[in-house]
Amino acid sequence: MKKINTIVYTLLTFLVAVSFTSCQKDEKIGGTAVQSLAGEYWVKVDDGTGPTATYSKISLYNTSSNRADSVWIDDSQTYYGLKAKIHADVPSLTFSATNATETYNGVKVTILGGKILKKAATAPGSKLKTDSIYFKAQYSDSPGVTFTYGGYARTGFDSDDH
Secondary structure: OHHHHHHHHHHHHHHHHHHHHOOOOOOOOOOOOOOOOOEEEEEEEEOOOOEOOOOEEEEEEEOOOOOOOEEEEEOOOOOOOOEEEEEEEOOOOEEEEEEEEOOOOOOEEEEEEEEEEEEEEEOOOOOOEEEEEEEEEEEOOOOOOOEEEEEEEOOOOHHHOO
């Protein structure tokens, strides 16, 4: 009887182990369609009277459709209040918009000359080479004013954050 119990316990242990290991899936994790453009950037903004003294954070990220032709631009209301779905051209690392709806303030925004330049900036604290961002924005509630945004990609180092 003891031998039968040992065989039954061994068999049950084997079956439980097989059932747990057979449920594992090795799923390949991929990036987004706009991952070459996506990221967080520290920017200074010039409204024509000179650049701001402090940096604001701008984020570019994929839309829910994860298409390569559109991206969200978002300043989390750290400067003007800019959040809009805009056109993206991933191969050329450019982005733009014409009268896009800005969702924080409900105004229209036009983005001109938006581009990411790979390894074209030097982070101020760590001195690491990082990506650069540049674009101009015109808001419907500020006619005649062009805001110029320029800055660098976040490195993750505290010395480069603002």
